Amino acid sequence: PGYPAYEPITAYVGGKPVPLRLSESNGFRMTPEEVNELITSRTKAIIINSPHNPCGSVLREEDVKGIVEIAEDRNAFVISDEIYYPILFDGLKHYSPLSFAKKDNVILVDGFSKRYAMTGWRLGYAVVPSDLVEPMTKLLNNMTSCPNQFVQYAGIEALRGPQDSVKKMVKAYEERRNVVMEKLKEVEGITYLKPQGAFYVFVNVQKILSRAGMTSEQLVTRLIENYGVAVLHGSSMGAYGEGFIRISFANSIENLVEGISRLGRAFSDMLRQ
Template sequence: MFENVIAARMNSLSGESAFQVLAAANKLEAEGKKVIHFEIGEPDFPTAPHIVDAAKKALDQGRTTYCNSQGLVALREAIADYTLRYKGIPTGRDEVVVAPGAKPIIFYTICCLVNPEEEVVYPDPGFPTYESVIRYAGGLPVPIALEEKDDFRLSVRKLISKISPRTKLIILNSPSNPTGGVLTDGDLGEIASAVRGKDIFILSDEIYSRICYEGVPRSIATFPGLKDRTIILDGFSKTYCMTGWRLGYGIMHEEIARKMTQLLINSNSCTTHFIQVAGIEALRGPQDSVAAMVKEFTRRRDVIVEGLNSLPGITCRKPRGAFYAFPNVTGTGLPSGELAHFLLQEAGVAALDGAAFGAAGTGYLRFSYATSLDNIHAGLDRLGAALKKLPRR
């Protein structure tokens, strides 16, 4: 009815299948079916009590007003200290932009840097928002296919072959959603050499940087000459189990930070005041809940990967970071989209079709193992029983 009314640019935005599958799963649950949820990418632990208390106290103190659009100075200072501590990058508070979630930093970065017809290189499979916003901004999406044989690390050779005079931005995401792949220091060094001296920026999506099973992943911004060319995206959702609080940030050159703040002023005015106070507590307070969560994710990863590998037609590499298993399901004989549908409807197991993360994700499913070991065991049992019902091919 409104086809001719809605602005044409809206057609370039796409949704996110995690939320679509969640809605379908919730519908089945409303009809009385028990569903095991592997679709949504959020830690299943509550926010640590000291962070919740800080928010309550801030509410009691009346921190309910508008505040600094770029982010509270005290929070930006806490983020700067954290960035030095965990990423080894000296950061000034004016280089930090606080936003309602990390996702807006993707939107703002692309809007700030990418002109129509400029190219943006990004990983495929990758977080769906990248391609959606590139198109929305009129940029040209240039996906780089990640391959299972490379442990889903981005091939530097392919990246170099995709760089053109029109390349404006390269998006990196390590540890990665949906594959759990992690770029090595060697990969990052080669990427840094490939872009150094060129008029190309990097959006380094480091939202899973604390959820890594083998050491601390390095940020590309630590390589000589790269800091001023990199926008680091990070946030509180995954590390501190704060998905619904909506708090994230970007770190970038001051000049870009000032422009990005204009976008924030025009869209949100500021990020919720008392939530930012809680963010300071998350960064400056005890970090033991993060370590405990990663330890638990390691156990779950090992169980789900072993379980998936024992199923007919499924093979799964061990993710090195984040909390997603990304098994190859081509051996089941069903296209991954059909298999995801079948598993939800027949077995009450909600997982995502890898193709929802880009064409190179076809033939894979994404399972978020941010759910209890009991659920993982029950889900694997259901998968095993459902796969037996598939006609042999």
């Protein structure tokens, strides 16, 4: 499972997206061993995303280092989507492949929507090897021209201004994460890991699905229509996401508590029908 744009963008530019199954047994981390199993001489780039959407997992220093080394050995790029990088819990640290790379093979992508809650303002940036600047500029110029001017000024203000709002937000997300963990204990038939970053919990609902004879997509439709709760089906995050739903805790504690108790009611109904 991963952010849904990666697969279609790869296919659009003529590549073959190769998904890696993240497993609960290693904390939904993408490990160098797993990358090694899938990499071939045709691999052009390895996409990593930490903290992770939808799993809330965070790569360790040795994971990032190991993946960078593999990419360097194989002459592949590492595309590192670090859009959630400050949203880390339990005192964890963020490791960027840029700090370990010995070759010019890392592309860092980031944006303003998560860190500064500027979602919808459509402003992002990338740090790329110098020979990619010209072709990327040409592509962007012809595709989008540029972000509008006042949003660019807002981005400058966000970067140059005091950063205490980011700390405040991360603290609020951690509190919400803790409330969500407490409330989910009351829900039957599910398993989940404690997210270490971003603002998502990826919940294993395989038991509910097999009891109800449904796919995760059918389940989320049932949840919104009959219980008024919006979650995302795991299969929207790639084929390996089937069997899961994603809860976003970018919402008020009050709504989260209400939403999870409705989930509890829904699953208890489904387990007994």
